[in-house]
């Protein structure tokens with residue numbers, strides 16, 4: 001909070017957002033904010049970036065610290081990993097999954113040594129996420145010795161410091177190189193999330209940020225499909241491309257035909273185009289959505 005004896009008017013209205021300054025989430029978070037129409041820093045050494053025209057201010061912080069700043073109410077919202085949010089134990093709440101930075105959080109060990117969660121009791125577990133791991137072990141009723149490290153935790157087994165690691169796994173390449181194998185269910189499926197303070201009321205500007213981020217998420221997941229189809233086949237075409245609300249159907253100069261526009265999931269678009277063509281649709285075109293408000 002401000003140390004001034006009375007609230008600084010500008011700061012009381014400007015939305016203050018925490019953004020990862022480095023690491024896996026940093027560039028993708030900045031990219032998403034750019035796509036949402038916000039100004040982002042141009043120099044990676046900048047710690048703050050003010051976007052006056054959008055009444056918003058971005059603070060570049062270590063992703064591990066972001067939930068702490070947001071939970072304390074010193075910043076209004078922030079982008080961090082779900083695993084980091086839980087690890088922090090800060091009173092911050094996930095508002096929306098931002099659909100990047102996906103990873104699982106898993107136990108791993110030498111398979112001949114430990115290969116099930118039941119064998120964790122009394123073992124030494126190295127991790128850079130002790131809060132998350134201790135909470136998980138408590139839930140399972142397992143007493144293990146959690147060793148807090150800052151990174152490269154896979155080496156802890158090779159060097160004899162630990163029997164088990166609990167870490168972020170994306171491709172699994174790091175574990176493979178260390179001769180370690182995951183066991184048990186993932187402790188967590190993580191991804192980048194927007195967080196806000198659990199206790200403080202939402203900042204009035206927050207709604208605009210959320211709407212814009214939601215617009216980016218939709219624009220990334222969907223494409224716009226346009227095609228011409230005989231009007232008599234419209235019911236079948238519509239069931240292939242129901243759109244989000246309903247497809248837009250316009251008359252065509254060619255008698256008995258209509259032009260259709262509908263949003264479809266990017267991942268499904270080629271299958272849908274094949275099926276539309278089979279049905280008799282022609283001039284089937286796909287375009288990207290750059291931004292949207294639904």
Ligand SMILES: Nc1ncnc2c1ncn2[C@@H]1O[C@H](COP(=O)(O)OP(=O)(O)OP(=O)(O)O)[C@@H](O)[C@H]1O
Nearest residue numbers: 022023024063081082083084101102103168170190
């Ligand atoms: N391949 C990955 N390696 C590490 N973290 C990842 C990966 N993929 C996604 N993440 C997520 O990124 C966040 C960790 O970011 P953080 O910047 O703290 O570590 P980092 O990307 O490993 O960077 P560094 O270790 O250099 O500080 C977590 O939420 C984690 O789930």
Ligand SMILES: O=P(O)(O)OC[C@H]1O[C@H](OP(=O)(O)OP(=O)(O)O)[C@H](O)[C@@H]1O
Nearest residue numbers: 151152153168169170171172173174175
């Ligand atoms: O499953 P993978 O695709 O191999 O990715 C996961 C690995 O990447 C990260 O390490 P990083 O390189 O960030 O080093 P760190 O352990 O020092 O953070 C993470 O801590 C894992 O070790």
Ligand SMILES: [Mg+2]
Nearest residue numbers: 023024151152
């Ligand atoms: Mg790392």
